[in-house]
Amino acid sequence: MIDFAPTDEQRALRETARAFADRELAPAVERMRAADHAVEPWTVLREPYAKAVELGFVSVLVPKELGGGGGSCVDLVLVLEELGATDVAFAASYVGLTATLFALVARHGTDGQHDAWLEPVRTGRPVLLSGALSEPDRAGSDLFFPGTDASVGPQTRARRDGDHWVLDGAKSAFVTNAGVADAYFVMARTRDDAPPAGSLSMLYTPATATGVSVGPRTRLSGWATSHHAEVRFDDVRLVSDSLVGSEHGAGLVFASCPEIAIGLAAAYVGLARAAYEYARIYASERVSWGAPISRQQTVAMRLAESALDVHSARLVVWDAACAADADPMLGAAKAGLAKVAAVD
Numbered sequence: 001m002i003d004f005a006p007t008d009e010q011r012a013l014r015e016t017a018r019a020f021a022d023r024e025l026a027p028a029v030e031r032m033r034a035a036d037h038a039v040e041p042w043t044v045l046r047e048p049y050a051k052a053v054e055l056g057f058v059s060v061l062v063p064k065e066l067g068g069g070g071g072s073c074v075d076l077v078l079v080l081e082e083l084g085a086t087d088v089a090f091a092a093s094y095v096g097l098t099a100t101l102f103a104l105v106a107r108h109g110t111d112g113q114h115d116a117w118l119e120p121v122r123t124g125r126p127v128l129l130s131g132a133l134s135e136p137d138r139a140g141s142d143l144f145f146p147g148t149d150a151s152v153g154p155q156t157r158a159r160r161d162g163d164h165w166v167l168d169g170a171k172s173a174f175v176t177n178a179g180v181a182d183a184y185f186v187m188a189r190t191r192d193d194a195p196p197a198g199s200l201s202m203l204y205t206p207a208t209a210t211g212v213s214v215g216p217r218t219r220l221s222g223w224a225t226s227h228h229a230e231v232r233f234d235d236v237r238l239v240s241d242s243l244v245g246s247e248h249g250a251g252l253v254f255a256s257c258p259e260i261a262i263g264l265a266a267a268y269v270g271l272a273r274a275a276y277e278y279a280r281i282y283a284s285e286r287v288s289w290g291a292p293i294s295r296q297q298t299v300a301m302r303l304a305e306s307a308l309d310v311h312s313a314r315l316v317v318w319d320a321a322c323a324a325d326a327d328p329m330l331g332a333a334k335a336g337l338a339k340v341a342a343v344d
């Protein structure tokens with residue numbers, strides 16, 4: 001009744017991802033490490049990212065009829081665990097985020113939006129996408145505020161002006177891919193008299209639009225290969241077809257794309273697996289009192305517990321991915337579990 005065995009195609013996909021991580025990604029990450037991270041990550045990682053696009057990792061969730069790979073969330077998590085074991089930031093920010101935002105467009109876009117925004121999927125042009133939600137001096141958790149107070153939540157605003165939207169506001173210094181993304185999916189308030197749940201809309205904003213500016217790169221501990229920065233939107237004029245999903249419906253758009261959180265969790269399973277492997281090898285090589293320390297019971301127990309933690313997190317992520325493939329809303333309910341199990 002329950003079968004967690006990947007199919008032959010999924011095994012092949014996982015092998016492809018592992019080979020890519022070993023041959024293309026690891027040397028690039030090593031080059032950055034050797035340069036003590038004094039180089040801009042994207043200048044080094046642009047090339048392996050283009051290869052990842054070529055291999056279909058970024059378009060895996062887009063249905064075949066829209067030019068994508070027609071794969072599943074399970075396919076995506078298998079890929080992201082492999083990439084995450086080599087570099088969690090590359091897996092989560094460049095590949096995972098772009099792949100899941102393409103899925104969001106496929107799911108919620110109009111025919112015209114599919115034509116325009118999924119062109120890179122059809123042609124294999126390597127682009128990066130970004131989600132701009134959280135804001136400076138506002139709790140990110142406000143997005144999930146269940147109350148009725150309209151003053152809670154994001155303050156970036158979008159208003160209609162004839163055939164256009166006009167976007168104003170600032171997003172937090174944590175926006176992933178800021179400064180290197182080709183487009184931002186911006187969550188903005190489109191009414192002032194309702195709490196976040198009923199007042200936020202999502203607008204597709206090209207990075208080249210007049211009025212979009214990006215602050216200095218935020219240095220995060222552990223995500224040395226990624227780009228994060230504050231993004232400002234000053235009087236940015238967008239064509240009316242920039243609205244993703246329905247007006248005031250951004251919450252629903254995001255909720256129906258649980259692959260975003262599940263993909264992040266999968267990348268962290270990869271990171272945890274790599275940390276476990278590092279510890280296991282060290283403990284089998286480090287000799288104390290004439291024997292590898294892995295033979296000391298306390299160390300062996302720690303390693304066994306780590307192996308169990310990694311596998312438990314993987315199973316929660318796989319369960320969430322299966323749920324997302326069956327029904328996005330069921331996936332949304334389980335995405336939080338996957339994130340807690342693997343990321344927190």
Ligand SMILES: Cc1cc2nc3c(=O)[nH]c(=O)nc-3n(C[C@H](O)[C@H](O)[C@H](O)COP(=O)(O)OP(=O)(O)OC[C@H]3O[C@@H](n4cnc5c(N)ncnc54)[C@H](O)[C@@H]3O)c2cc1C
Binds near residue numbers: 132134139140174223
């Ligand atoms: C690596 C990284 C990448 C990111 N990428 C992006 C991105 O691409 N785009 C973007 O917009 N943002 C991004 N963010 C920001 C992220 O969305 C926020 O950090 C997140 O939403 C949490 O918001 P916060 O940091 O303001 O924490 P807060 O909302 O202030 O929460 C602080 C703590 O309090 C807890 N808490 C808050 N409210 C409650 C409550 N009601 N009940 C119980 N506990 C509560 C939270 O769980 C948390 O532990 C990123 C952050 C990181 C670290």
